[in-house]
Amino acid sequence: MALAFPASAIAHEPDGAVADPARDRAAILAMQGEYAVDFAFDETVPLQPAYQRQPPLRSGGHEAVIVVEDAARDGRPDRIVLQHILVDPKSGHVTKHWRQDWHWQAAQRFEFSDEQTWRVRDMPAASAAGTWTQCVYEVSDAPRYCGTGRWHHDDGVSTWTSDLSWRPLPRREYTRRSDYNALSVVNRHTVTPSGWSHEQFNTKVQRGPNGRQRALTREFGFNDYRKSEGVDFRPARDYWAATQAYWARVRERWEPLLTSPSGVHLKTRVDGMAMIVPLFEQAQDVEQGGQVSDTAIDAVFSAWVEPATSPTAALQADR
Template sequence: MKTPVATLVSTALLLAAGHACAADPARDRQSILAMRGDYTVDFAFDETVLLQPGYERQAAMRSGGDETVIVVEDTPGRIVLQHILVDAKSGHVTKHWRQDWIYEAPTRFEFSADQTWNVRTIPADATRGAWTQCVYEVSDAPRYCGTGRWDYTNGVATWTSDLSWRPLPRREYTKRSDYNALSVVNRHTLTPNGWTHEQFNTKVLRKPDGTQVELAREFGFNDYIKTTEVDFKPARDYWQATAGYWAKVRAHWDGFLSRAPGVRLKTKVDGMAMIIPLFTQAGDVQEGKPVADAAIAKVFADWVEPAPVESPAAATKVR
């Protein structure tokens, strides 16, 4: 698939800066682990550059929430962080997104078509000294991956990804049908008050013949601000009770995402056909009720299948 030229150029410059820094995986690990903790989060998305005649800038999106980030796995080459939302008034808990960080990962999944993620090889020069971040849906279904190096220029810890594809976010797919993929560069930065996640998005219509139409660029800014004003005990209690269950769910996904060709979902775009039964099962586990491994397996049997096998040229590397 073709890559948006302007985004590719900016990404190349960012990666060139990353290559200038010697790898320091121990320091990188501490930067990733610094994202754990309790936060009040502000989410902001603004369309910026309009790229097609007649296209009208969409309304800015603003939202927020209270979220804790829990370390699920911590090994020298792999860190898993689980985000959990808490409603400050009711104490209601919602398992949110997950981010996995892998040092010098040899492969990653990439959103390649509707409801399809193919596992592709990362070129050696791109993954050397780099961390691949993969992001997952609330059901632990795949969303996107990016590969990049941590940079500490002027004492500021920043990780910048390369260019990658991701599906439409929840804030858009219920409202939009004029594009079907985002071309994205992600940047994480540690700050005195927490950390930030910047997204440099291009909204793209990928056509069956391989051509692409870029509609607009968008800047996303997620600000994670440390807080001691919210009681996150319900989130920690939830995770303590259900961590074993969700480990089994991740193992099922890993069966598809740890090797080519990857995975295709048979659900609608909202994914609710899997989210509802998995969250229901997790709720049962939290209440002390048994959930058979076969019940988890059935959800996957009903809604998940291997991705179509790609041509050798397409499967050899991340594009």
């Protein structure tokens, strides 16, 4: 059943514009569905004298985007969770992919501050007014990045643009690059007639101690989600129906770590596979009708996740 929101749910933004969280919510929910996806990344502006642009990267796939949560509070949208699941059209094999959570006027968010480390940053109420914070998670539901911005619906086109934030290297890069260790990113999501798009305005940066930074190059990323009717996405929905309760238990372990002021540090290598593999194996056991104990999930977290220790110079300098 659709949620209805009263006129009091409309917020006035600091610049005098009016935010419409109900319309924003509709735009976020428009990203659910079944898609053929193209991923394109092009380095654009070299920022160091000797730097040579790397070849463009192209890939693609088929992805179901499923609504996990659509919650309201005090008559307003509050939190929307979308889970992405990849499907191989030929074999029907599915892979749990990334997750995006949207928070209306978030009071805090996590930020990538150092190698395998994320810290929690408070969001002043004045700057959060009228905004949505999008937080993105790994396939293991480990953190990746958050961004905050407003949805705009000018000329009937719904677009959200984030502020500038840090994110770790993407999988396409850390398997072959060692000359930078962070991306400085602005993200833009737009609902289109054929689906939706995700634009990424990236700067590849080598962050060092004491807040030193060396920007290598800029990059433009374009992820194009087009509605697909020629692929059977039932395996994705069947997988999620069988495992969603298990993954909810995994998210319950992450939640206190990602809201604690100290933040979280992952003891895995950058690829995260030491944690991804056992969690995926447990999910497979559940999918096949087995049971996974809380003790088994906790053992994975105990082995690979810990509270962060001290704030990093990079994040201190950024603030």
